[in-house]
Amino acid sequence: MAKISINLATGTLQQPEIIVGIDLGTTNSLVAFIDPDKNPKVINDTGKGLLVPSIVHFNAAGVPLVGNEAREFLITDPANTIFSVKRLLGRSYKDVAEKQDTFSYKLIDDNNDSLVKIQAGDKFYTPIELSAEILKELRKRAEHALKTPVNRAVITVPAYFNDSQRQATRDAGRLAGLDVLRIVNEPTAASLAYGIGLDPAEQKTIAVYDLGGGTFDVSILAIQNGIFEVLSTNGNTFLGGDDFDRAIVHYWIENNKLDTAVLKADNILMQQLRLKAEEAKKALSSQNLFNEKLGDIWCTLDKQTFEQLIASKVAGTLNSCKQALADANLTVKDIDDVIMAGGSTRTPYVKAQVAAFFGRPPHDHINPDEVVALGAAIQADILAGNRPDILLLDVTPLSLGIETTGGLMDVIIPRNAKVPAKAGRQYTTSVDGQVNMKISVFQGERGPVKENRKLAEFELKGIPPMPAAVPKVHINFVLNADGILTVQATELRSGVKQEIDIRPSYGLTDSVTHAESEVTQRMLIEARAAGEQLLFTAEQFIGRNKYLLNSMELNETKLQTGALKQALLSGNKDLILKKSAELNEFTRPFAERLMEEAVAQAMRGKKTD
Numbered sequence: 001m002a003k004i005s006i007n008l009a010t011g012t013l014q015q016p017e018i019i020v021g022i023d024l025g026t027t028n029s030l031v032a033f034i035d036p037d038k039n040p041k042v043i044n045d046t047g048k049g050l051l052v053p054s055i056v057h058f059n060a061a062g063v064p065l066v067g068n069e070a071r072e073f074l075i076t077d078p079a080n081t082i083f084s085v086k087r088l089l090g091r092s093y094k095d096v097a098e099k100q101d102t103f104s105y106k107l108i109d110d111n112n113d114s115l116v117k118i119q120a121g122d123k124f125y126t127p128i129e130l131s132a133e134i135l136k137e138l139r140k141r142a143e144h145a146l147k148t149p150v151n152r153a154v155i156t157v158p159a160y161f162n163d164s165q166r167q168a169t170r171d172a173g174r175l176a177g178l179d180v181l182r183i184v185n186e187p188t189a190a191s192l193a194y195g196i197g198l199d200p201a202e203q204k205t206i207a208v209y210d211l212g213g214g215t216f217d218v219s220i221l222a223i224q225n226g227i228f229e230v231l232s233t234n235g236n237t238f239l240g241g242d243d244f245d246r247a248i249v250h251y252w253i254e255n256n257k258l259d260t261a262v263l264k265a266d267n268i269l270m271q272q273l274r275l276k277a278e279e280a281k282k283a284l285s286s287q288n289l290f291n292e293k294l295g296d297i298w299c300t301l302d303k304q305t306f307e308q309l310i311a312s313k314v315a316g317t318l319n320s321c322k323q324a325l326a327d328a329n330l331t332v333k334d335i336d337d338v339i340m341a342g343g344s345t346r347t348p349y350v351k352a353q354v355a356a357f358f359g360r361p362p363h364d365h366i367n368p369d370e371v372v373a374l375g376a377a378i379q380a381d382i383l384a385g386n387r388p389d390i391l392l393l394d395v396t397p398l399s400l401g402i403e404t405t406g407g408l409m410d411v412i413i414p415r416n417a418k419v420p421a422k423a424g425r426q427y428t429t430s431v432d433g434q435v436n437m438k439i440s441v442f443q444g445e446r447g448p449v450k451e452n453r454k455l456a457e458f459e460l461k462g463i464p465p466m467p468a469a470v471p472k473v474h475i476n477f478v479l480n481a482d483g484i485l486t487v488q489a490t491e492l493r494s495g496v497k498q499e500i501d502i503r504p505s506y507g508l509t510d511s512v513t514h515a516e517s518e519v520t521q522r523m524l525i526e527a528r529a530a531g532e533q534l535l536f537t538a539e540q541f542i543g544r545n546k547y548l549l550n551s552m553e554l555n556e557t558k559l560q561t562g563a564l565k566q567a568l569l570s571g572n573k574d575l576i577l578k579k580s581a582e583l584n585e586f587t588r589p590f591a592e593r594l595m596e597e598a599v600a601q602a603m604r605g606k607k608t609d
Contacts, residue, residue, distance in 0.1 A: 019152045019181065019384050020142050021189070021376025024131060024169065026086040026240060027213025027343065028369060029054050031138040031153075032377035033146065034386075040193065040374040045141035051369060052141070054213075056133045057081040058120040066137040074275060078104035078267040080120040084242055085134075087214045088116050088127040089172075090165030099238065104267045104274075108581055115168075117577065124577040126523065128168050132175035139176055152179045154380040156372050158215040159185040160235035162398055163443055163455055163485060163502065170484075181383050182481060186210050187219035188228060189375030190341035194363055200225055204336040207324070209354050209362065210372070211317060212342035214240040218321045220328040220335075232327035232416045234320040239313060241281070241344035247309040248277035248301060256297050273297075281306070285346055307349045314350055318357050327416055338362035341371045396421065400477055400485060403440040403449045405430065412477045415445060424476035426492075433465040437473055439489055441502060460489040460498045524573040531568050531580045535561060538587055541594075548593050560586055 021032045021040075028051040035041045042050045048068055057070035058080045065073070073081040082105055088096060093107060093116045108117040108124060117124045135155075142150045155178075157169050166183050173180035187208030196206060203224045210217050217235025221228055252273060253260065263270055272294055280290040280301050288303045325331060338354065340362045345351065355361050366374070381387055396419055401411040404427075413423050429437065437460045444452025463471050476488040485502040538561055546554065560583045567579040 017152065018142075018146060018148060018150060019154065019380035020150055021373055021378070021380045022135065022138055022153050022155045022173075023186070023189075023373035023376060024086065024134065024155055024157075024172070025054055025212055025372075026084050026215060026242065027054060028052060029134050029138055030370065030373045031142045032370070032373040033142070034377055034381045040377040040381075042370050042373055043142050043145045045145040048141070052134065052137055053083075054086065054134050055081060055083045056085070056130050058123070060121065062121055062123050064133050066133050074104075075268055075271050078271045079106065081105065082118055082120065082125075082130055084214050085118075085127050085130045087238060087242075088118070089131060090162065090168040091116055091127070093117075104271050108577065119577075119581070122578055123574045124523075124527075128172045128175060131169070131172035135172055135176035135178060139178060151177070152181055152380075154182045154184055154376045154383065155180055156184050156186045156189050156376050158210070158212075158235060158237060159187050159217045159219045159230070159233035160215075160237055162453065163400075164453070165237070167484060182379065184376060184379050185217075185219060185230065185233070186212075186341065186372045187217060187233070187339075188221065188230060189372045189379060190339050191221055191223070191228065192375035192378040193366055193371045194337075194339055196223060196337060196339070205231075205330065205334055206337040206339060207321065207335050207358060208339045208341060209317070209321070209345065210235075210341040211344040211350060212240050213344065214238070214242050216240055216317050216320065216342075218317070218324045220324050220330060229418070230416075231330070232324045234324040234327070236316065236320065239316060240342070241278075243313055244281050244310050244344065244347070245274055245277040247313070248280055248306065249273045251301070251305070251309055252277070252297065252299055255300070258297070269295075273299075281347070285348055310347070310349065314353050317350075318353060321354075321357060332358050335360075339371075340364040341368055343369045396479055398443045399445055400441070400443050400455075400479070402475060403442060407449050408447055409442055409444065409449045409452055412475065413479055417479075419479055420481050421479045422477070424474055427473045427475060428469045429463070429466070429471050429473075430468055432468050434468070434471070435463050435465055436461050437463060437489070439475065439487070439498075441485070441487055455485070456487070456500060456502045458487075458489075458498060458500045460491065460496065462494075462496045463491050464494050464496075466493075524571065524576075527573045527576040527580070528568060531564055531576045534580050534584060535564055535568070538583060541587070541590060545590070545594055548590065548597065553590075557583075557587060 018033050023030050030042055030051055032040055032042045044050050052067040053071045055067065055070040055074065057065045057073040057077065059065065070081060074083065096107065096116060106119040108119055115126050117126060118130065139150050153173060155169055155173055157166055170180050170183055187210050190208050190210060191206060196202070196204060206221050206223065208219045208221065215235065215237050216239045217233060219233045220231045222231050253263065276292065276294055276299050280299065283290045284301065284303050284306050291300045293299065335358055338358045338360060340351065340354065345364065345368050351362065351364065396413060396415065396417050399411045399415045400413040401409050404410045410425070412425055413421055438457065439460060440449070440457045441455045442449045442452040443455050446452050460473060472492040474490045474492055478486040478488070486499065487502060488497065488499045490497045538557065542557060564579040564583050567575045
């Protein structure tokens with residue numbers, strides 16, 4: 001007997017489960033679906049607007065507010081209001097340390113390569129958890145508007161996102177209770193939204209120029225017989241409209257001769273300047289002069305100066321376009337259409353420069369904020385089996401390989417290889433009787449592995465003892481449709497085998513049900529390990545260099561190390577991180593003092609000579 005679902009809220013027959021398309025953006029996020037007329041449509045829930053600002057605010061009780069409601073706290077409580085979190089996905093503190101001044105909230109420097117953490121109040125969050133809050137809000141709005149549960153989604157990412165960033169996005173989706181069916185490149189989604197390639201008879205080569213709030217990428221796609229093939233990608237995951245705003249702020253700071261040290265300490269004023277800069281940028285799309293006051297600060301900017309401020313950044317995007325064309329062995333004459341995506345392409349100067357570069361006006365009639373989400377909804381429809389005539393092939397944005405003798409990178413799957421992909425290579429031992437082989441997997445384009453990003457490391461154990469160069473070890477890389485990697489190592493003579501799914505140290509399993517408890521447990525383990533390391537370092541330092549500290553500093557250090565020891569016993573992740581941050585901050589000057597003492601001694605030695 002067939003079951004019929006009825007929507008109790010409306011009394012109507014329940015439609016089949018909807019798979020939504022989500023654009024998780026740096027500045028704004030949105031969710032789209034295919035309506036009953038088979039058209040992609042962005043969801044506008046209860047008059048809140050189509051766009052959900054990618055902002056999370058935590059109140060005094062640690063309860064999150066997301067989107068429009070969080071935006072108003074950017075000025076009144078900037079330290080606990082997180083924006084542009086997409087720029088932090090899949091990154092460690094070392095990756096973003098130079099950009100710390102672009103954020104009004106606190107990033108935690110824990111002196112290791114684990115995922116960067118953000119402090120709000122007395123709690124610490126990863127970008128995965130914060131992105132999950134944004135995705136929960138999108139899911140809630142979709143369910144409210146569609147009057148049906150939403151459990152499955154396609155989520156888009158910049159084409160240049162690396163393996164760590166893609167995995168972090170997928171993990172955020174699972175934390176939000178979503179089964180993420182596919183991670184799709186944003187330019188691919190944009191081309192779908194314009195309907196290019198939906199006609200099987202159409203043959204085109206297109207360029208998708210996608211400049212959002214925090215990321216830029218360009219993709220060259222060949223479309224033939226309903227097959228989308230990404231020929232190449234290039235871009236910058238730290239370039240976007242946020243950087244236009246930042247350039248304006250710096251210009252106003254110089255023009256008004258403002259004290260940068262004072263500004264750095266005044267989070268609220270910096271946020272006001274940033275938001276005023278965003279206002280100026282938007283205004284200059286339709287007028288020639290912006291002239292307003294913020295307190296005693298004149299915020300004046302004309303269109304020509306604005307274009308000079310962003311010229312080098314726009315030139316950087318065009319250099320990426322040149323590289324993408326070169327990688328695809330094409331010239332601008334081979335490009336049939338240019339598509340614009342991302343809110344920052346509204347800037348007239350950007351449109352003019354892109355048109356001049358490609359020698360043709362770009363497609364920009366679909367709202368650039370919506371185009372990626374609309375395309376993601378079409379991709380969701382394809383995955384649901386409703387468009388069997390369309391096939392999407394993608395590429396990996398960075399080369400994948402292993403470390404070989406001399407610390408060099410041996411590429412197994414090259415950059416821009418078609419995804420899904422499978423490739424392998426044979427290796428051997430370098431020492432007689434070697435029974436284990438360490439396999440280190442890297443991602444990047446540089447020759448020395450130390451210049452690339454390490455993804456994982458494992459050992460192939462149990463190789464039968466043989467003379468050097470006799471064992472035959474086959475390393476196989478399998479890259480799935482989401483750009484996630486599995487590495488297999490097999491010693492062919494004995495059949496000894498080892499396999500690993502490459503997931504960053506902060507990655508989650510595929511289980512949606514246990515995702516939240518798993519990430520909490522993992523963060524506790526990481527916090528404890530970092531805390532224990534800091535405690536050991538601090539105690540060692542004090543033991544050796546006590547003479548550099550006065551009695552007050554020694555007593556305070558003793559109190560803080562004691563507090564950290566208690567926190568480590570408590571099993572409270574946030575308390576451990578808080579006490580670690582306090583100890584780290586208090587003892588930081590001691591190391592500087594030791595360095596100064598060493599330099600002074602060296603100088604005294606020179607004078608004696």
